[in-house]
Amino acid sequence: MGQLIDDLLSYSRLGRKRPSFEEIDMEALARAAAEDLEAAREADSSILRVCSMPAATGDRTLIRQALSNLLSNAFKFSSTKERPEVEIGGRQEADENVYWVRDNGVGFDMAYQHKLFAMFQRLHSMKEFPGTGVGLAIVNRVMHKHGGRVWAEGAVNQGATFYFALPRRQP
Incomplete structure (x- = not known):
């Protein structure tokens, strides 16, 4: 219940926050977000690859929150695989610059793609994968605050790729 309240507060605060724009080293930000998650996750055998990424212009705190949510989901939904990869x-x-978080997890049926970024929408049961159903709604709101967009592609039992695009602009 505490996590749900925290997530709802984060979502609510996003509605009022005006982003402050600065140049962001996305590779460094992704590594930092992953390190934070690694400390919170149980030791597992998941593999994380951070590929080349162009710098972004945006609010560092908000973009990091979006990255953390996407990475957390990728680790969670690939945790049932013998060799989880993100x-x-x-x-x-x-x-624009397009970024992605890809996993080899349980994936999803594209027929339900329209539900992914809405508040409290879940494609898997709480018993299978715990969560609040707010994380992707936060990602969606962060991207809209930046004039960006978010979308996903996936297939059942073949993993998923979550994309977000940010306009190219000067800080």
């Missing part, structure tokens, strides 16, 4: 990377496109 990859984070990015690429530069014409008007």
